[in-house]
Amino acid sequence: MSNSDSISRVALKKTTPGVSAAMGSLHGAAVSAAQDAKVEPELLELVRIRASQLNGCAFCLDMHTKDARAQGETEQRIYALNAWRETPFFTERERAALVLTEAVTLVHDGQVPDAVYAEAAEVFDEAQVAALIWAATVINAYNRIAIATRMVPGAYQPVSKGN
Known part of the structure; x- marks a missing residue:
């Protein structure tokens, strides 16, 4: 079924505002x-873009590529x-963060192998x-929320640098 054929989905913020607020608080604490x-x-x-690519989340890809560009990303x-593995564009730190992100996102594939964790621990405290x-x-x-509720990409605009 394509998005144009899909049924109306629940508005989580409206229907479960307490849970939505708790998710916002978790995001704020993580930031x-x-x-x-x-x-x-x-x-x-x-990290956000790569996880969203793996999960196929168009809404989050739209949001976080805009945020990245607003922060000066090329x-x-x-x-x-x-x-990213095939390019010279990413630093050792970025590569370690990306491989860790992939392992966390695809946890069912290998449950964050020791080698992945060790690579991250070598360049991050x-x-x-x-x-x-x-x-x-x-x-x-957030990817799962946006996908499950069919959040529509396109309208998001970055608020400020450094969030």
Whole structure:
């Protein structure tokens, strides 16, 4: 069934505002943890985009590619993110964050192998690894919400730099 043929879906914020607010609080706590750990906002956007690519979430891809561009990310890197292993465009830190994001997102494939975790632990301190795991977990939850409720991409506009 294509999106144009789909039935109307529940508006989660309206129907379950308390749960929606709790999800917003979790997102805010994860962003604060990343800021406290000095994880770059630009890196968090790469994490969000990559997880959204893996999950096929058009709404989140629209949102986070716009946010990444607003923070100065290049079109070239955004376009190449789906094939990041094949490019020279990403740093060692970014590559470690991306492989960790993929493992968390595709946890059913290998349950975050020790080698993936060790790679991240080599370039990030413990607080940063924790922040990256939370960032990947939160975007995966948001991907599932957006996909399940058929949130429509296109209208989102970035609010400010550094969120």
